[in-house]
Amino acid sequence: MLSLRDVHVTVAGSTILEDVSFEVAATGVTALLGRNGVGKTSTLRAVLGLLPRTGSVVFDAESLDGRRTHEIVRRGIGYVPENREVFAGLSVAENLRLAERGSAPPRYDEVYELFPDLYARRSQAAGTLSGGQQQMVALARVLLVENRLLLVDEPTKGLAPNVVVDVAGVLEKMADRVPVLLVEQNLTVVRRMAGRAVVLNQGRVVHDGDAGGLLADGELTRRLLGVSSGAGDPV
Numbered sequence: 001m002l003s004l005r006d007v008h009v010t011v012a013g014s015t016i017l018e019d020v021s022f023e024v025a026a027t028g029v030t031a032l033l034g035r036n037g038v039g040k041t042s043t044l045r046a047v048l049g050l051l052p053r054t055g056s057v058v059f060d061a062e063s064l065d066g067r068r069t070h071e072i073v074r075r076g077i078g079y080v081p082e083n084r085e086v087f088a089g090l091s092v093a094e095n096l097r098l099a100e101r102g103s104a105p106p107r108y109d110e111v112y113e114l115f116p117d118l119y120a121r122r123s124q125a126a127g128t129l130s131g132g133q134q135q136m137v138a139l140a141r142v143l144l145v146e147n148r149l150l151l152v153d154e155p156t157k158g159l160a161p162n163v164v165v166d167v168a169g170v171l172e173k174m175a176d177r178v179p180v181l182l183v184e185q186n187l188t189v190v191r192r193m194a195g196r197a198v199v200l201n202q203g204r205v206v207h208d209g210d211a212g213g214l215l216a217d218g219e220l221t222r223r224l225l226g227v228s229s230g231a232g233d234p235v
Helices: 040-047 069-074 091-096 108-114 114-122 131-143 161-177 187-193 210-216 218-226
Strands: 001-009 014-024 029-035 054-059 077-081 149-153 180-183 194-201 204-210
Touching: 001 040, 001 161, 014 040, 029 040, 029 114, 029 187, 040 149, 040 180, 069 077, 077 131, 077 161, 077 180, 091 131, 114 131, 131 161, 161 180, 161 187, 187 194, 187 210, 194 210, 194 218, 204 218, 210 218
Parallel strands: 029 180, 029 194, 077 149, 149 180
Antiparallel strands: 001 014, 001 054, 194 204
16 A cells, blocks of 8 residues: 655754655555664655655555645545544634545544544633544544544554543554554554554665564564563553
8 A cells, every 4th residue: 555665864964764664555454563763653654755764655656756635635644643633722623624525525424433532522622632632533534534544653642541432442443444554652553453564774674574473572572672572561
């Protein structure tokens, strides 16, 4: 579904990504892993054209090279940013309305079926929601329209363990509908849903393979990620 080849990103003279190459499967979840600051978020932003890059990015057999961000998004790539970035002063319903695009009718019935709490709170200001509820708004926005790939950045970051369980369950249901490239630090969440894992270190791909195999190897996990393979909240 998505292919990166020799992607480089340089910002203010500093190399952020160097020769990054990997593929995202057309189904399920591909996890993008690594310690903090190794370039995971920058990779997602480079795919979306939010960072200047060289190299090749191909989405569903179509080159994204030279495309602007709005053109890339219109091709069916949804983005859930790391810090949710809801519009705090707008209601839940207004946040969702801003995500509408194209001529196809938005999928409000499906979204509210998946997120019943958002339906109950649709008139509430998004800024007054809990962190978990705001994350649900961020996820709901990309499901409201026809996307063919989702880029999801740290969806369980800062959430309580019981909320992590809820978010992981929603992500699993989302991945049944559309492939996901997932940046996630909670390895229990990764183990639960990812089929493949790509690991970055200092802006380079240092591992690309089966997620279960990586997390089953405690020494390899510690060496590449700096944590034990059992790290994370129970999910």
